[in-house]
Amino acid sequence: MRGARASGDDERVKAALYIERASASTVTRLSGYYRILGEFEAENLETIASERLAERAGVSSAQVRKDLSRFGNFGRRGLGYNVAQLRQRIAGILGLTQHWNVALIGAGNLGHALFSYKEFPKQGFHIEHVLDADPAKIGTAWNGVTIVHVGELPRLARDGKVDIVIVAVPVHSAQTVVDLAVSSGIRAILNFAPGKLATPDGVTIRHVDLSIAMESLSYALVK
């Protein structure tokens, strides 16, 4: 009953980033390679040809070699890449071997879902602060993390306790929260609110739009 990976409709995909600049596309591909190498590890493969990695990633093997050569010499011609070593190197490039302090702004359903998202801590992303503007929520705790007022963000950031801010607030509050994060010195923001948000140079912001995942489903159904 279960089809092969190679079938047309059973395409295995992972949600990632639709990124507007070429440099950022490299990161997206590295994220893909990182996951695929994890699959190869689970399949007990020790070495892998760039062609095999390329095939599963849906890119050309020239693209794989180009992407990886930017960060050093990973493979030997004819021998392929060492799966575990390459995966570890990519983890380092992506910053997944570090501990990142994350502040979550917005203690609603989405916020709680993200707080409970088990993949984040596995990759070094630790939500250590939860902030909200609702007096009814402030002072309550999620799994030992007490929700504090969003106005505490500058102090938390000043104390060096925030690397990344996740914005999970309603759309009408999003720009205000982003402005507060920026003025607090935060340089990396993951935003779940729809619409455009302005950020200054030097701040990296990523927008998660879950509709895009749905669109490829409706596209498949329309076909």
Place this chain on the structure above:
Amino acid sequence: MRGARASGDDERVKAALYIERASASTVTRLSGYYRILGEFEAENLETIASERLAERAGVSSAQVRKDLSRFGNFGRRGLGYNVAQLRQRIAGILGLTQHWNVALIGAGNLGHALFSYKEFPKQGFHIEHVLDADPAKIGTAWNGVTIVHVGELPRLARDGKVDIVIVAVPVHSAQTVVDLAVSSGIRAILNFAPGKLATPDGVTIRHVDLSIAMESLSYALVK
């Protein structure tokens, strides 16, 4: 204070799909064009050159023309594309002009966040059924939608009331739920559980991995 779009670190991105097959990448780019055309509409632009659309999408203008030519003749050489018409045509291609019945499986925090996600109904995705296995949740209602037992899925699907299933259950239940959806005749699944899931030919499954969005932030901070 606010930087231009073109700056290196202030790259505006949208979460989408890291898709392993070339055909699926086209959908991802169409989703991108659709959003960018919405921005052009908001900027009161009536026509747009393929170069301008390409620049904002981070692809070559040849790629834009190739993608769009697959679906018909949208522009006239030298005149560019009509923004509103092209956006409407892409909406049709992506299936966003239809009404899709969506069944959400998993009435936890993530499920509730998705149920409340306002972008879905705007694009024609209507969560009309919420299913769970927890007796404490069954019979309660979210905004008028009564939560029913997951075992009701085959009946709902047989009655023709389910186009797309969203899987928002813990990882250990995900394959069981996907198998149930497949045996109920569902052909489109959006999965939020981490890890690999098997589906047969003819079923489209998309996996949302929120970690990938975080990875491009840590990458930016490590640089």
